[in-house]
Amino acid sequence: MASQRRYVYMFLLLSTVFVASGCAATLRQPILLEPGFQFSSVEHIGVLPPVDARVEKKNRVDLPRQINRPAMSILSKRGYQVTAVQDTGEVGEITEEDLKEAKPEWVNRLGPPTTRWVMVLCLADLRTKLTFGSTGNAEVTGYLFDKAVGKLVWKDKGVGQVGQGGLLGMAMKSTMDDSALGVAVSNVFATVPKSASKGRR
Numbered sequence: 001m002a003s004q005r006r007y008v009y010m011f012l013l014l015s016t017v018f019v020a021s022g023c024a025a026t027l028r029q030p031i032l033l034e035p036g037f038q039f040s041s042v043e044h045i046g047v048l049p050p051v052d053a054r055v056e057k058k059n060r061v062d063l064p065r066q067i068n069r070p071a072m073s074i075l076s077k078r079g080y081q082v083t084a085v086q087d088t089g090e091v092g093e094i095t096e097e098d099l100k101e102a103k104p105e106w107v108n109r110l111g112p113p114t115t116r117w118v119m120v121l122c123l124a125d126l127r128t129k130l131t132f133g134s135t136g137n138a139e140v141t142g143y144l145f146d147k148a149v150g151k152l153v154w155k156d157k158g159v160g161q162v163g164q165g166g167l168l169g170m171a172m173k174s175t176m177d178d179s180a181l182g183v184a185v186s187n188v189f190a191t192v193p194k195s196a197s198k199g200r201r
Contacts, residue, residue, distance in 0.1 A: 030191040032155035037146070039154075040196035045144070046085040046115035047072055051122040053096035059126050059177050066178060067121050067140060070185045079195030087112050096122055099143050104150030111147070118145045121188070124157075126177055136162045136180030142188040158187030 050063040061067075064084070072082045088094055090109035098106060099122060111118040125139040137160070144154040160183030 028191065030154055030156040032152065033191075034146075034151055034153040037153040039193050042080065042117050042144075043195065043197060044081040044083070044115075045075060045117045045119050046083050046111050047075075048085050048088055048094065048111055048118060048120045051094050051096055051099065051120060053122050053124050054126060056127075061123065061126060061177070061181070063123065066181045067123060067185055070182060071119075071121055071142070071189070074186065074189050075192070078189075078192065079197055083115075085111055085115065085118075089113070094120060096124075099141075099152075102143070102145065102152045107145050107150045107152070108147055110145060116147050118147060119143065120145075121185070123181075126181065136160070136177050138177070138180035138184040140181070140184040140188050154192075156188055156191050158184040158190070160184030160187065 047068055050067045052061065052063060068084060072084065075082045089111045091098065091106055094110075099120060120143045122141045122143070123138075124141055125137065127137045139157065139159050141157045142155065143152055145151065146153045160180040162179045162183060
């Protein structure tokens with residue numbers, strides 16, 4: 001009996017190690033990282049209003065609550081000073097095309113003049129589906145600009161896929177968009193390290 005318990009314990013221990021190794025293997029590089037840029041140089045980030053770039057906008061979304069608020073919470077927990085900024089600067093309304101092209105003269109006019117590091121989150125897709133259960137899919141892209149050099153210095157995308165089967169899943173359909181967005185926003189920042197100042201606080 002003691003021998004069986006020992007084998008079970010060893011199996012659980014090995015399983016735990018395997019899962020931990022699998023998590024470590026998911027580390028990846030961002031879609032774009034400007035050569036020479038390091039997050040250690042960033043302390044304060046101004047987060048501008050999110051951009052809704054969806055082709056189909058059937059699902060109603062509270063962009064500040066469902067996208068910016070969790071994004072700012074993640075950045076804050078990693079040691080960055082973050083501020084919600086409503087002033088988009090001289091550029092006016094921001095579109096997905098603006099973010100993708102991001103010419104230096106446009107970046108320099110983005111957001112308040114006194115804010116160097118500016119972030120914009122863009123919602124590319126959000127869909128929920130009802131079957132015998134329900135699913136939710138979301139896609140969010142994050143852009144970090146350095147106005148001192150007029151460049152996009154970091155860009156990454158997060159995808160969120162959630163689902164629940166059966167009658168319970170059908171009842172949860174209204175929450176699937178929120179859950180999918182939460183996962184997508186979390187995944188956007190998978191390539192953002194902790195602030196260099198976090199350990200000194």
